[in-house]
Amino acid sequence: MKLVVNKKEYSVLNVFLDREWEIANIKRFGKDEWVEKEGNIIAEDNGKIIGYLKYHYRGGVMEIVSIIVAHRRQQQGIGTALMQKAEEMMLAEGGHKLYLITSYGERAIKFYKNLGFKKTGIVKNHYRKVDMTELSKIID
Numbered sequence: 391m392k393l394v395v396n397k398k399e400y401s402v403l404n405v406f407l408d409r410e411w412e413i414a415n416i417k418r419f420g421k422d423e424w425v426e427k428e429g430n431i432i433a434e435d436n437g438k439i440i441g442y443l444k445y446h447y448r449g450g451v452m453e454i455v456s457i458i459v460a461h462r463r464q465q466q467g468i469g470t471a472l473m474q475k476a477e478e479m480m481l482a483e484g485g486h487k488l489y490l491i492t493s494y495g496e497r498a499i500k501f502y503k504n505l506g507f508k509k510t511g512i513v514k515n516h517y518r519k520v521d522m523t524e525l526s527k528i529i530d
Contacts, residue, residue, distance in 0.1 A: 424449055425483055431475050433459070433468050443472040445479075452480040454490035473505050481529065489526040491516065499523055 396403070415422040426448045433441030440463045444455040454476060459468045477488060491513050492498045499509065502525045511524040 427483070428455075431472050431479075433472055435463075441468040441472050443476055445476055447480060447483060447485065450483075450485045451487045451489065452476060452485055454488060457490075469501065470505065477527075477529075485529070487526060487528050489524065491522040491524050493517070493520045493522045499525065 394400070411424065412422045415424050426446075428444075428446045431443040431445070432439055439460075441457075441459040443457045446453045446455055454473070457469060457472055459472075480488060488507070489510070490502070490507075492502070493516075503509075505527070507525040507527045509523060510526040513522040513524055516522045
């Protein structure tokens with residue numbers, strides 16, 4: 391056996407992944423309907439970027455990877471609009487859960503709770519050795 395650290399396109403990798411994940415998904419979930427996407431939602435005003443949200447969507451769950459609003463434009467509904475668009479996109483894919491982690495304290499936690507998120511855990515010693523709060527919103 392040889393281990394390869396992949397720093398470039400490895401042509402046979404996608405064939406391997408498609409085949410093996412199909413088998414694994416059928417064994418675990420009874421079907422192979424795994425949807426995986428990632429992208430960005432950008433808020434603009436008069437051609438200027440005023441907000442940004444990055445997401446990963448996998449298997450019915452949308453992770454909010456990052457969200458930021460221009461400091462001078464905060465408290466104007468931009469973050470709420472970004473989050474609502476992410477939820478709308480998640481539901482259009484047939485998803486059931488949004489989640490994220492944050493280290494930005496009570497103001498951020500209150501923002502997410504106002505959008506229907508619940509605190510679901512603490513991630514200890516995470517990015518830059520800071521404790522993070524995990525929040526989730528499950529859509530039944």
